[in-house]
Amino acid sequence: MACNITVLISGSGTNLQALIDAQSQGKLNGNITQVISSSDTAYGLKRASQNQIPTKTHLLKNYYKGTTKDQIEIRKEKREQFNRDLANLIINGSIDSKLEKNNYIPPKLIVCAGWMLILSPTILEPLEKAGITIINLHPALPGAFEGTHAIDRCWKAGQDGEIKQGGVMIHKVITEVDKGEPILVKELDLIKGESLEQYEERVHQIEHIAIVEGTNKIINELSNNL
Template structure:
């Protein structure tokens, strides 16, 4: 491979703190560092996401792919069939955009929309791995509101440990093979906000660790 660096496309939806962790790792400002790849593009599902500013500040090309503002713009909530078709087209177009960027790895770093088979199938055919950050342990709280649901379960005494993971993205939501798992104890004297802060602190470490592992696998595969 020589000095050629792998290309990462990062998908975001919000403030981009996990994106920032990746930017810092690529810049060599953190441990572990990402020395064998660059972030070639950032795609946001929202035009107002602060992560776009973080990417622009780092000189990374950005793109907005907005479901609500573009694909659902002229469709009422009652038109479920039309919205379903629009959502499918959203994923088809997202796959087309990502494939045109020719990444080696896709990292979902706070991407808040489910990636459907309309996206996953063409990306899989192109043999591009996708990893995702999910703020729950494997098999524990799939889907939305994972942090809140874990904290609530802890407050009820149902579980004493929660956490987060970086996992491979497959068609089953949040069910792909974990690459990195961070366990956190649940404390009954802790507010939801305090627990959420601990989760986010660990996310910034895990997103880099998971990306490093995925990149190493790619390098090994290409040798």
């Protein structure tokens, strides 16, 4: 049986498109059965719909309605509720875990392809209990430039002569941001005098390869462990 995949996105969805293209060419060892976006304006939603892939949105801004930024504890709890509901959405097909699943089949694998929100233990622990693996694409090498703006920081370090290589990795998602076990790593030489835009383009090109290869690799590992 093919591995069902849920892809999490927040933006344009170019890495999602790489997965869709691989699937249409018979080069993906699983089926993308749904796409969930943290933004209702993400172009990736259109990419999915154009390929007859069901989509859902799960918007943090809806949870923060009626609060102000200085209401730290209230917003913290609302963020945790967002995570609990996201776990239910993935596992049960609905944020209300009491609702009937209506033939919903949960994924075996979640691929974060430009998902811009941190996933806390509130979502990771239920997914683990449900036997769902979650992986992420990060545009830096293991142990380097965790978190946001990784491409910019890596490029600057290269231009400053601090490092000679950048790259991308596919890794398992754990509580510590971008510190999960690497599944696949691809290195890129940093070129002195190269513009940030040029380096960013090279990163994106290798991302589109890495996300397919990394997804296939983890699916093969999951199949071997059955």
